[in-house]
Amino acid sequence: MAEQQAILPDDASLMRGQSSPSRMPDKYPLGAMLLCVVLVCAASAATLSNMSVQLPAARWPDALANPDVEDIRQVLVHYAFLPRLAVSLLCGAALGLAGAVLQQVLRNPLASPETVGVSAGAYLALALATLLAPSLLAHGREWVALAGAFTALAAVLALSWHKGLSPLSVVLAGLVVSLYAGAIGAALVVLRHEWLASLFLWGAGSLGQQDWSATLWLLPRLGGAALAIGLMVRPLTLLGLDDEGARSLGVPLGVYRFAGLAAAVALIAFVVAAVGVIGFVGLAAATLARIGGARRLGQQLVMAPLIGAALLWAADQGVQVATGPQGDLLPTGAMTALLGAPLLLWLLPRLALGTEAPALTVERLPRTTRPGLVLAAIAGVLLLMLVLALLYAPGPDGWTFASSDQLQPLLSWRLPRVSAALAAGAMLALAGLMMQRLTGNPMASPEVLGISAGAALGMMVALFGLADASRPVQTVAATIGAFAALLVTLAIGRRAAYAPERLLLAGVALTALFDALILVLTATGDPRAMLLLNWLTGSTYGIDAGSALLTSTTAFCLFLATPLFMRWLDMLPLGSAALQSLGVNLKATRLLVLLMVAALTAASTLVVGPLTFIGLMAPHLARRLGLSRALPQAIGAVLAGALIMVCADWIGRTAIFPRQIPAGLVATLIGGPVLMWLLRRR
Amino acid sequence: MNTDHRPRPGEANRPHGLITRRRALALFTLPLAGMVTPPAKAKPLRIVCLDDGLAETLLMLGVTPIAVADRAVWEKWVVEPSLPPEVADIGTILEPNLEFLQQLRPDIILSIPFLDGIRPLLERVAPVTTIGIYTPDGQPYQRAVEATRQLARLVGKESEGEALIAATAAHFSTIKQQLEPLSARPVYVLSFLDPRNVRVYGEKSLFQAVFDRIGIRNAWTGETNYWGFATVGIDGLATSYDARLAYLEPLPEGATGTLTESPVWNAMPFVRNRSIMRLPAVLMFGTLPSARRFARLLARALMAETARG
Numbered sequence: 001m002a003e004q005q006a007i008l009p010d011d012a013s014l015m016r017g018q019s020s021p022s023r024m025p026d027k028y029p030l031g032a033m034l035l036c037v038v039l040v041c042a043a044s045a046a047t048l049s050n051m052s053v054q055l056p057a058a059r060w061p062d063a064l065a066n067p068d069v070e071d072i073r074q075v076l077v078h079y080a081f082l083p084r085l086a087v088s089l090l091c092g093a094a095l096g097l098a099g100a101v102l103q104q105v106l107r108n109p110l111a112s113p114e115t116v117g118v119s120a121g122a123y124l125a126l127a128l129a130t131l132l133a134p135s136l137l138a139h140g141r142e143w144v145a146l147a148g149a150f151t152a153l154a155a156v157l158a159l160s161w162h163k164g165l166s167p168l169s170v171v172l173a174g175l176v177v178s179l180y181a182g183a184i185g186a187a188l189v190v191l192r193h194e195w196l197a198s199l200f201l202w203g204a205g206s207l208g209q210q211d212w213s214a215t216l217w218l219l220p221r222l223g224g225a226a227l228a229i230g231l232m233v234r235p236l237t238l239l240g241l242d243d244e245g246a247r248s249l250g251v252p253l254g255v256y257r258f259a260g261l262a263a264a265v266a267l268i269a270f271v272v273a274a275v276g277v278i279g280f281v282g283l284a285a286a287t288l289a290r291i292g293g294a295r296r297l298g299q300q301l302v303m304a305p306l307i308g309a310a311l312l313w314a315a316d317q318g319v320q321v322a323t324g325p326q327g328d329l330l331p332t333g334a335m336t337a338l339l340g341a342p343l344l345l346w347l348l349p350r351l352a353l354g355t356e357a358p359a360l361t362v363e364r365l366p367r368t369t370r371p372g373l374v375l376a377a378i379a380g381v382l383l384l385m386l387v388l389a390l391l392y393a394p395g396p397d398g399w400t401f402a403s404s405d406q407l408q409p410l411l412s413w414r415l416p417r418v419s420a421a422l423a424a425g426a427m428l429a430l431a432g433l434m435m436q437r438l439t440g441n442p443m444a445s446p447e448v449l450g451i452s453a454g455a456a457l458g459m460m461v462a463l464f465g466l467a468d469a470s471r472p473v474q475t476v477a478a479t480i481g482a483f484a485a486l487l488v489t490l491a492i493g494r495r496a497a498y499a500p501e502r503l504l505l506a507g508v509a510l511t512a513l514f515d516a517l518i519l520v521l522t523a524t525g526d527p528r529a530m531l532l533l534n535w536l537t538g539s540t541y542g543i544d545a546g547s548a549l550l551t552s553t554t555a556f557c558l559f560l561a562t563p564l565f566m567r568w569l570d571m572l573p574l575g576s577a578a579l580q581s582l583g584v585n586l587k588a589t590r591l592l593v594l595l596m597v598a599a600l601t602a603a604s605t606l607v608v609g610p611l612t613f614i615g616l617m618a619p620h621l622a623r624r625l626g627l628s629r630a631l632p633q634a635i636g637a638v639l640a641g642a643l644i645m646v647c648a649d650w651i652g653r654t655a656i657f658p659r660q661i662p663a664g665l666v667a668t669l670i671g672g673p674v675l676m677w678l679l680r681r682r
Numbered sequence: 683m684n685t686d687h688r689p690r691p692g693e694a695n696r697p698h699g700l701i702t703r704r705r706a707l708a709l710f711t712l713p714l715a716g717m718v719t720p721p722a723k724a725k726p727l728r729i730v731c732l733d734d735g736l737a738e739t740l741l742m743l744g745v746t747p748i749a750v751a752d753r754a755v756w757e758k759w760v761v762e763p764s765l766p767p768e769v770a771d772i773g774t775i776l777e778p779n780l781e782f783l784q785q786l787r788p789d790i791i792l793s794i795p796f797l798d799g800i801r802p803l804l805e806r807v808a809p810v811t812t813i814g815i816y817t818p819d820g821q822p823y824q825r826a827v828e829a830t831r832q833l834a835r836l837v838g839k840e841s842e843g844e845a846l847i848a849a850t851a852a853h854f855s856t857i858k859q860q861l862e863p864l865s866a867r868p869v870y871v872l873s874f875l876d877p878r879n880v881r882v883y884g885e886k887s888l889f890q891a892v893f894d895r896i897g898i899r900n901a902w903t904g905e906t907n908y909w910g911f912a913t914v915g916i917d918g919l920a921t922s923y924d925a926r927l928a929y930l931e932p933l934p935e936g937a938t939g940t941l942t943e944s945p946v947w948n949a950m951p952f953v954r955n956r957s958i959m960r961l962p963a964v965l966m967f968g969t970l971p972s973a974r975r976f977a978r979l980l981a982r983a984l985m986a987e988t989a990r991g
Contacts, residue, residue: 209878211917413781
């Protein structure tokens with residue numbers, strides 16, 4: 001523990017470029033080595049036990065060298081068990097190495113294959129190619145995975161560029177990109193659910209093998225990327241310095257930064273192409289290597305892959321102990337994510353991350369002199385959209401405006417959905433605005449607070465744990481889940497006086513934990529997983545008059561309380577120092593704003609699912625339209641959020657009639673590109 | 683006296699004992715039924731059927747539902763009996779289009795317990811009858827027989843219903859005799875999820891019920907979920923040395939291509955014995971017609987396989 005405390009501030013100072021790499025004499029990273037030994041011992045014991053379950057020890061030499069095809073047990077050991085072992089070692093090492101390089105190049109102690117969105121990008125690209133253009137895969141899965149991984153990384157860097165690629169902004173952008181990729185993946189599954197199970201087994205990182213081909217495929221590719229990294233150790237070390245220091249030494253920073261990133265991304269893409277997403281091994285390995293005493297980059301580049309390999313080896317053998325040899329039912333990748341999320345939560349208070357500079361006030365954006373006019377315009381468009389959404393839709397006889405005799409029955413279906421979508425969109429927009437003003441981070445939104453994940457977790461418990469999972473029961477369970485998640489997040493945040501960055505990262509960890517659970521459940525092929533997925537994608541289908549009324553009333557009450565927050569919301573972007581000098585009780589203010597955000601999020605998540613991005617988009621939209629002060633921006637965001645959600649619901653109901661696309665999903669699909677456009681840097 | 687043919691919502695959820703008693707009563711009222719409710723004959727019930735298993739039984743009874751969920755799924759996963767072109771598609775099973783449903787003006791909606799979450803919505807359109815075939819007690823065949831009687835009563839085709847049940851049983855005993863000489867070796871039945879993982883059907887599945895009735899042993903004796911399958915890697919199928927293997931269409935992209943190259947697959951006892959059979963699609967979550975189709979296809983494949991080798 002003492003050592004660890006000594007290390008972390010050192011890392012932080014390295015991050016800010018205040019230390020020189022040759023300051024200390026070389027000291028062995030004893031902690032990391034010890035950890036490796038412990039993991040290897042555990043993994044070896046589990047491996048021996050797993051192997052002896054399959055084959056008596058006397059036959060092992062045969063099975064290793066020259067398996068008897070007459071004896072299926074020997075064949076299984078030689079062509080299934082051992083390749084799986086090899087793949088787990090290779091993938092673990094690759095992810096650990098990639099994590100260490102990413103952390104160094106991005107100067108970010110939280111960077112990892114998952115937290116910068118690279119794994120999700122590679123996975124989505126492969127899933128898209130599998131379902132829509134299988135011929136692309138014939139040219140090599142790695143190219144598809146690489147394309148996806150680089151696209152995701154490019155998006156993450158573009159989104160966090162104007163925050164100077166600060167650690168938190170990169171990780172937040174990475175999370176948003178991961179969520180977005182996940183939403184598209186969910187759309188694929190909902191629309192083509194027949195092959196759901198296989199896509200999920202693979203996406204969940206099942207390490208199962210049935211020959212040595214994956215091992216032989218991985219070896220040269222991973223080896224090449226690792227060699228490239230090995231050749232760059234010196235320049236990569238200098239990247240840890242601040243830019244000016246490095247430049248004065250004559251290092252072409254940009255070139256090496258790009259080369260380092262490319263090598264790390266390639267490692268991740270190869271692993272995803274071979275076995276799917278293996279959650280959190282990269283982050284855990286790189287972080288544990290640092291904590292274990294690997295100070296210099298050279299040491300980290302050795303220890304992180306070693307720990308990664310040992311971790312994944314141990315995890316995979318542990319899974320096989322639990323499920324029997326070759327068990328695929330508990331995908332190892334999802335299990336590591338389950339273990340990794342608590343690790344991230346544990347790490348958070350122990351990392352020196354620096355604080356975020358407020359950004360919203362710095363950006364030079366248009367400022368309108370007549371906010372009333374802008375607001376009236378948005379309201380007008382919203383009214384038009386409402387008329388369209390309520391009256392115009394396809395029926396058995398094609399597109400029609402609902403006429404007199406049909407109006408009543410049709411409205412009885414449409415009105416609850418439209419009003420619930422409207423209320424949910426408005427609430428999410430307000431929650432997003434509050435989060436962004438509170439954190440000074442343009443990528444903040446309620447989706448990343450973990451509250452949505454908590455609500456979904458509650459649903460999951462209701463669906464799988466209770467015999468009677470009717471809609472009211474599901475709703476209650478989701479509400480309990482949302483507030484439980486909020487309590488966890490707040491408990492974590494309390495230690496940091498509700499510093500927004502910590503809260504967001506706690507939310508990230510909770511969301512990751514929840515994603516892993518979903519993967520494990522869906523991988524078992526249980527049809528109830530489909531119900532869950534359906535809700536996750538934000539369908540307004542099941543909303544009746546009662547729940548619509550409830551949502552609208554909640555929204556109305558919460559909006560009534562909003563004016564009380566406006567003064568704070570105008571002041572919060574000024575930064576904590578300025579606020580304290582103005583005599584604001586920072587801690588109480590943050591807590592109140594957070595409670596408000598949680599209530600808004602929980603009420604809307606129940607209706608449109610956890611993945612809409614309205615909270616992210618709507619405040620930006622309002623800001624770009626020139627609404628800069630808190631109150632006009634809030635009204636603008638609320639109107640815009642309602643507009644987007646009503647529009648999404650209408651498109652979802654009509655685009656592929658009689659089938660329906662969940663409204664939350666449509667909002668995500670529209671919202672992603674809009675967001676990229678809004679946040680683009682001129 | 684229950685002469686109204688429409689079952690009440692929730693009927694399927696009552697214990698079995700009642701159904702036999704009601705059946706007995708129904709037998710007494712059978713001669714009356716035709717006289718008391720002539721409109722039912724004059725104007726056929728407009729039935730929307732959300733479950734393919736129930737829909738196939740309806741079709742076998744000679745009744746065409748006005749709409750089903752996911753027609754595309756039917757063509758690919760059910761195949762037989764074929765679905766008449768006039769049957770409308772009301773969207774996915776989880777979210778049947780309610781506006782569309784209402785405009786179809788159904789008299790009754792047939793649903794399954796899986797969809798209980800949307801039942802209140804469906805009830806706003808028409809009375810809903812929920813019939814569970816796949817339930818935790820794992821008796822899909824018994825339940826399918828009961829469902830056949832219930833549906834037959836609903837559409838006033840009791841004799842056709844009894845005929846379907848009897849014909850299915852008779853079909854099984856014929857096949858049992860044919861397969862007598864082949865019954866020594868057990869059989870795996872599975873669907874491929876990807877080249878490495880399969881759904882293997884066992885206890886609580888419709889296919890297990892068929893196995894029991896045609897005198898074939900299921901090679902998969904492991905645990906299954908309440909839909910009657912377990913998800914395992916193909917190497918999990920090596921436990922039985924003399925088993926045959928039957929896999930169902932449709933196959934996911936590329937499952938067979940990669941399989942033939944895999945040493946584990948090629949070392950599997952059933953591959954080395956060349957005891958592999960490819961069966962056309964059969965609805966694994968079906969009712970009597972699917973059970974019958976499965977028995978017929980399996981018998982044909984088994985006999986062809988024996989003739990080959």
